[in-house]
Amino acid sequence: MSADSLPREMLITADFSELRRSVAAARHAGQIIGCVPTMGALHAGHISLMQQAHAECDFVIATLFVNPTQFGPQEDLQKYPRPFEADCDKCRVAGVDLLFHPSVESIYPPGYSTFVEVEGLTTKWEGAVRPTHFRGVTTVVAKLLNLTQPDKAYFGQKDFQQQAIIRRMCRDLDMPTEIVTCPTVRDPDGLALSSRNAYLNVTERASGLSLYRALCLARDKVRTGEKDLAAIRLAMRAEMEQTPGVAVDYATIADPDSLVELNEPQPRMVALVAARVGPTRLIDNLLIP
Incomplete structure (x- = not known):
């Protein structure tokens, strides 16, 4: 060398x-x-x-x-x-x-x-x-x-x-x-890496995966032609809320530059979620499509 x-x-x-x-x-x-x-x-x-x-x-x-x-x-x-x-x-x-x-x-x-x-x-x-x-x-x-x-x-x-x-x-x-x-770096099961993940116990970590599931649900619905973004937001929230120990702060689809919530699909969008999992607050997002 x-x-x-x-x-x-x-x-x-x-x-x-x-x-x-x-x-x-x-x-x-x-x-x-x-x-x-x-x-x-x-x-x-x-x-x-x-x-x-x-x-x-x-x-x-x-x-x-x-x-x-x-x-x-x-x-x-x-x-x-x-x-x-x-x-x-x-x-x-x-x-x-x-x-x-x-x-x-x-x-x-x-x-x-x-x-x-x-x-x-x-x-x-x-x-x-x-x-x-x-x-x-x-x-x-x-x-x-x-x-x-x-x-x-x-x-x-x-x-x-x-x-x-x-x-x-x-x-x-x-x-x-x-x-x-x-790009966001994720564990193999989809959990976004965060310094705060160290606060999660095994059960809370499993519940934290609901954030990524909600984002993937939104992306998949848009990709398959769903245009009702309000309905998609409700589905995202429901995906997280049905998971034990998860308290949702927000679930939305927004313009990636202005961050304004969207009512109709556009070529570039971002799905954003935040929730408290046990005592730990997690955030995540996914660009769509």
């Missing part, structure tokens, strides 16, 4: 100045920079984002920051898993060049008072259930994109509303970063 083909050592830093120096060096070398923002507790879905970034970019930055401003007062900030050493190892294997893990105090220093809010897209679906969530997401992503200055940033389709909002934010604020949405 030649020296050029040896894997590069991954830099791990929480220091803003060191991050900026590394970004400047990559820019000076004419490298394409990719960024994968995460909150850690990495699974195969996150790794797929890093691998795609590694395939498309010359210099890959992963960020690891459990963002307190996107958690509501009754949500699981303190409970959120933080396996830092394991996350570092996964990033290294996935081809990450720089892992940035800032402290809460450095991202939100005393007196911090600036927030980014995307109107409209943030008030429905997840925004209706978690009213402060997306303000926290867009604020921290704007800061991370400003710090890392990437050509491309990678997000998973599993958080569909989030990637649509971030895409709109970048467009509206003339941010030069291209937002790349990568």
Whole structure:
């Protein structure tokens, strides 16, 4: 193996100045920079984002920051898993060049008072259930994109509303970063990978499969010619509600850009579901057709 083909050592830093120096060096070398923002507790879905970034970019930055401003007062900030050493190892294997893990105090220093809010897209679906969530997401992503200055940033389709909002934010604020949405990674039985799946016991995990069944039901009905989207929404909800331990938040079919609920079929649609399975809240989606 030649020296050029040896894997590069991954830099791990929480220091803003060191991050900026590394970004400047990559820019000076004419490298394409990719960024994968995460909150850690990495699974195969996150790794797929890093691998795609590694395939498309010359210099890959992963960020690891459990963002307190996107958690509501009754949500699981303190409970959120933080396996830092394991996350570092996964990033290294996935081809990450720089892992940035800032402290809460450095991202939100005393007196911090600036927030980014995307109107409209943030008030429905997840925004209706978690009213402060997306303000926290867009604020921290704007800061991370400003710090890392990437050509491309990678997000998973599993958080569909989030990637649509971030895409709109970048467009509206003339941010030069291209937002790349990568396919949802699923277990063989269809359950979408999520850091919160670790909270599910065996029975709850089996019940969680009802979300994917509801999405597949919607897709199959549209593909076989069903045009009554209201009836499909009811069928999606029924599929989940008949499963023990599942409390449905929403089941809808929407426009993938505006996220407005649709009454008639169109060429591009997205089915969106969210439910509480036991104490754990799960979300999922499927593009149609």
